[in-house]
Amino acid sequence: MKPQADLNPIVAQVLRVRGVDALAGGRAEEAFRQLRRMFDPADPAYHPYIRFTVVGHLAEAALLADLRAELAPVVAGLEPEAALCRNPALLAGLRYARAVLADDDAGAPGDELAEWPFERARLALAQGTRLRRRRHNLEARRPLREAAATFDALGATPWAERARAELRASGESLRRPVDATAALTEHELQVAHLAAEGLSNREIGERLFLSPRTISTHLYRIFPKLGVKSRGELARVLLDR
Incomplete structure (x- = not known):
């Protein structure tokens, strides 16, 4: 029989897949319960590093399932670790988790998420949703368009559909997927x-x-917005448009 330490990465990876699948399928509470296990040192699914990769997913599940009170101590426990190790995945996930826990508008995604297009889009979706629910429909549309365009470019269909649903709720009529270039400024x-x-x-x-x-x-900001990594891919995206 394998030692428990050898089994932890396998269990953690299984829980990550199950949790993300539940989140994509709209089962937010199930997703939270699955992913939360990865942060409990007494649980076989605990892993000191793999858990860093699901902080954003855990925070989103908490937001959708109204479990922010249970998310707060997890985030508080991770803050000292992030300050010490500066793990990029952990820092990106915490940026979104803080926005979920904030009572005020967390603001637009910054350059610190330029290399994390999914987390950037998720934060834009949270910002746009918050603005829309406060009836600031016009202000909400830009971050929601950015989120929908990025999720489409990444092939994250469930998240793109959520962003489009929020856009429709803001009064914007959509007949086709959002053009990825809608996330770009004029410059x-x-x-x-x-x-x-x-x-x-x-x-x-x-x-x-x-x-x-x-x-x-500018290119450093453009590439993650369009979900591309090279000028060749950039040309194909604009040609498809």
């Missing part, structure tokens, strides 16, 4: 088109009267 869209044409950062900067470094910053 970002200009940069994206020029980069897709094959221009270098220096050439784009010369056309837009910006420095190559500024162009690089």
